[in-house]
Amino acid sequence: MYLPSSLLFLASLPLGMAAGKGKGNGPKTGLHALAKRAGLKYFGSATDSPGQRERAGYEDSYAQYDEIMWKSGEFGLTTPTNGQKWLFVEPERGVFNFTEGDIVTDLAQKHGLTQRCHALVWHSQLAPWVEETEWTPEELRQVIVDHITEVAGYYKGKCYAWDVVNEALNEDGTYRESVFYNVLGEEYIKLAFETAAKVDPHAKLYYNDYNLESPSAKTKGAQRIVKMLKDAGIRIDGVGLQAHLIAESHPTLDEHIAAIKGFTKLGVEVALTELDIRLQTPANATNLAQQKEAYKNVVGACVQVCGCIGVEVWDFYDPFSWVPAVFPGEGAALLWFEDFSKHPAYDGIVEALTNRTTGGGKGKGKANLWKA
Numbered sequence: 001m002y003l004p005s006s007l008l009f010l011a012s013l014p015l016g017m018a019a020g021k022g023k024g025n026g027p028k029t030g031l032h033a034l035a036k037r038a039g040l041k042y043f044g045s046a047t048d049s050p051g052q053r054e055r056a057g058y059e060d061s062y063a064q065y066d067e068i069m070w071k072s073g074e075f076g077l078t079t080p081t082n083g084q085k086w087l088f089v090e091p092e093r094g095v096f097n098f099t100e101g102d103i104v105t106d107l108a109q110k111h112g113l114t115q116r117c118h119a120l121v122w123h124s125q126l127a128p129w130v131e132e133t134e135w136t137p138e139e140l141r142q143v144i145v146d147h148i149t150e151v152a153g154y155y156k157g158k159c160y161a162w163d164v165v166n167e168a169l170n171e172d173g174t175y176r177e178s179v180f181y182n183v184l185g186e187e188y189i190k191l192a193f194e195t196a197a198k199v200d201p202h203a204k205l206y207y208n209d210y211n212l213e214s215p216s217a218k219t220k221g222a223q224r225i226v227k228m229l230k231d232a233g234i235r236i237d238g239v240g241l242q243a244h245l246i247a248e249s250h251p252t253l254d255e256h257i258a259a260i261k262g263f264t265k266l267g268v269e270v271a272l273t274e275l276d277i278r279l280q281t282p283a284n285a286t287n288l289a290q291q292k293e294a295y296k297n298v299v300g301a302c303v304q305v306c307g308c309i310g311v312e313v314w315d316f317y318d319p320f321s322w323v324p325a326v327f328p329g330e331g332a333a334l335l336w337f338e339d340f341s342k343h344p345a346y347d348g349i350v351e352a353l354t355n356r357t358t359g360g361g362k363g364k365g366k367a368n369l370w371k372a
Helices: 005-011 031-037 059-071 099-111 128-132 137-154 179-184 187-199 217-231 253-264 285-304 344-354 364-370
Strands: 042-045 114-122 161-166 204-209 238-241 244-246 269-280 308-313
Touching: 031 042, 031 344, 042 114, 059 099, 099 114, 114 137, 114 187, 114 269, 137 179, 137 187, 161 187, 179 187, 187 204, 187 217, 204 217, 204 269, 217 253, 238 253, 244 285, 253 269, 253 285, 269 285, 285 308, 285 344
Parallel strands: 042 308, 114 161, 161 204, 204 238, 238 269, 244 269, 269 308
Antiparallel strands: none
């Protein structure tokens, strides 16, 4: 009988150390428990609404999927991958629909998972009426304030953190020319964070973007946003590194550490918010080994930098991944294959969470700083 390394490790722990938090499900083991023991706040997985988008047509998998997602103890946090985005929550101006976002929120509360919420202001998956209208600055300011007030207000008290502004930067660190930037310039970022802070003063407020996982011009652009908000006296609590990576050409451990430290030195927390690592399909032994190393590097970097507080994969089950639809010929980006067997990357994450180096690690004395 084969036992994964994670189970062998957990079997050696006292019950109190191996157990995670849950409601009525007994002691939990898995990635979340290992992450907390390593000093992180959580290990989580995003999830979409049943029957929607990537999940459509896979209804026969739901029972086994739900067992892992909600009951196994692998995950202590979740995010609705789509249900809280502008397109779905405000499809018409002033008309709000929280039905889809509530599906994940209600399941998270039922099973005792923390929730990250995503995303208040983003140029993509935006309701057409926002993009198609010729706005004056005054009108668009009101649209942003009204949207954040309604959406963040509705979910107030249910979100550990909000991705307040998502993907505002080009690869060279300049601002993306979205409808928001074209009308208001960088003022829209200040307005979004200022409004979110008023509406939900207890939620952590994040700037979230991809390709921030190693030092680059874009990383410097995100640092500029943090400094801009802090200089204006506007609260920003964290930066989300989406971490949509590529197995065959992934950053090194040292590159990840340098990027994370570049943000924590500015006085904000950091989280890996949408982690997946795609590879050329069909998967083979070589690129699965590269994927394992990539997962180990990025999770290990988070463990080793004080101020990196948690890791979330952008769903965990390969058939539910967004990757194949966007990157033809690539996929297998998550931790469970279609038959629900685990990628070697799962063990890479376990190694990252259990084999910390003492030099850069948080250490036992610091772990409680990020305790849920």
